[in-house]
Amino acid sequence: MTVNVAMIDGSTSRLDDELLEALQTQFRGSVVSPADPGYEPEPRPSWNAMHADRPGLVARCSGTADVVDAVNFARANNLLTAVRGGGHSVAGLSSINDGMLIDLSGMRAVQVDPERRLAHVQGGAVLGDMDRETQAFGLAAPSGRVSDTGVAGLTLGGGLGWLNNKYGLACDDLVEAQVVGADGQVRTASADVNPDLFWAIRGGGGNFGIVTSFTFGLHPVGPIVAFVATFYPLEDAADLLRGWRDYALAAPDEVTAFAGMITFPAAPGMPEVIHDRPVIILAGLHSGDAEEGMAAMRPLREMGTSLFDMSQPMPYTMAQSGLDGLFPRNVLRSYWKSQYMDEFNDDAVSAVARLAQDRPAPMTMVNMFHIGGAVHAVGPEETAFAERSAPFMVSVDGNWTDPAQDADNVAWVRSSWDGLRKYGNGGVYLNFGGRSDEPMREGVDTAFGRNLRRLAEIKAKYDPKNFFQINNNIVP
Ligand SMILES: Cc1cc2nc3c(=O)[nH]c(=O)nc-3n(C[C@H](O)[C@H](O)[C@H](O)COP(=O)(O)OP(=O)(O)OC[C@H]3O[C@@H](n4cnc5c(N)ncnc54)[C@H](O)[C@@H]3O)c2cc1C
Secondary structure, three states: OOOOEEOOOOOOOEOOOOHHHHHHHHOOOOEEEEHHHHHOOOOOOOOOOOHEEEOOEEEEEOHHHHHHHHHHHHHOOOOOOEEEEEOOOOOOOOOOOOOOEOOOOOOEEEEEEEEEEEOEEEEOOOOOHEEEEEEEOOOOOOOOOOOEHHHHHHHOOOOOOOOOOOOOOHHHHHHEEEOOOOOOOOEEEEEEEEEEEEEEOOOOHHHHEEEEEEEOOOOOOOOOEEEEEEEEOOOOOOOHHHHHHHHHHHHHOOOEEEEEEEEEEEOOOOOOOOOEEEEEEEEEEEEEOOHOOOOHHHHOOOOOOEEEEEOOEEEEHHOOOOOOOOOOOOEEEEEEEEEEOOOOOHHHHHHHHHHHHHHOOOEEEEEEEEOOOOHHOOOOOOOOOOOOOOOOOEEEEEOOOHHHHHHHHHHHHHHHHHHHHHHOOOOOOOOOOOOOOOOOOOOOHHHHHHHHHHHHHHHHHHHHOOOOOOOOOOOO
């Protein structure tokens, strides 16, 4: 049987049995094409239903050796190749049609060394895998806010979550990584070994190789932490956002505050008063003592007349998965756009509040992030992740389900983002970038700024032919 797979130059490669068998012989995972019974269902489909894919060949890796073989095979045959960690790319950067997919979803082991406070996390683990293991020792690494998001893509692109202000971005907490390069070589990246590669993967995305293992430093967190999520009517958003802003700017670094605006679904287990109701949720997590944390975040709960308040001390893992229900995999069609703000002045507050009330789809969100403390303590050139001073970020997250509404929703996000542009500092968060007909490089120049040149040089050293090109692409 012959398998047809898209090549980098746009043509199609016909891979015959003999060639595939040579790959399959040593492979401990599986290598499948559309004709194989094991091809469907995909173990970890793309999160964004707008980027559902159909690869011509899938290498489901069981470990680093499989990843090496898959990379060597793809390179030798000039195959267009995508890499999937958690599959949560909003832009569909782990989705591919006809080309080869190197899928790490079977590589999700996490091993914690409690004495040295380190976690070794395989490249296909999701945040929930990591939190489950680290919390067994009362430890945690900064990550994100939805437990099904991949550790890999989130960390390589930065990593904004509930521990940012105290412990930094996810990438700031990385102490070592094992990286399979475009040449099939396995390298260690750390402050001492291949420091240029280590610098580049802390923010520079999947451009430099496939990370098969991350080693993170861990911090004592929980197991019970103070978590605040207070639901208010969306009509009151302007006043509430002003209060939230002032609170966030003065709050201790233990608190990372967030404000989300959405029409809350009629979720079983949640009170009817917020069913199908446009709301603004003022939220925060305090990473220290739970009682102290509840006291420190009290103002977020008393900023107006709330509809519902689910704030309480809770297991850290529960807080980390509290938003999961809003983001089912392979259901929502999504297009997001973000921008950093050097200040969130009253004009910007009014514009964001107005925008939130104008959302075209109930699941579309307008979100405000407060970023400071440990994120700002790292210099803009210390890691590839360049944005180290803006205290706020706004993200316009278009989410809908009907394919017929793709164009309208994409257009709404674009025009909303343009409208907010005058309040932003020009920087975007690449992990929150959506893609419709944009080129792969969209936003890359502005996101990396003065770090782009050094990134391009490191790309030229480790991936001169741009083998890893389905990502926020840095051209060598
Ligand atoms: C519902 C939802 C919630 C989110 N919440 C947050 C949040 O709270 N904070 C935040 O910062 N971001 C968040 N994000 C954005 C998220 O960080 C990015 O989408 C990220 O790219 C997802 O990583 P992944 O491994 O799941 O993605 P994938 O789709 O698997 O990959 C994304 C990119 O990383 C590359 N890649 C994946 N694995 C590897 C690897 N092992 N080695 C090298 N390259 C690899 C891929 O090739 C691709 O270019 C969220 C996204 C969604 C959809």
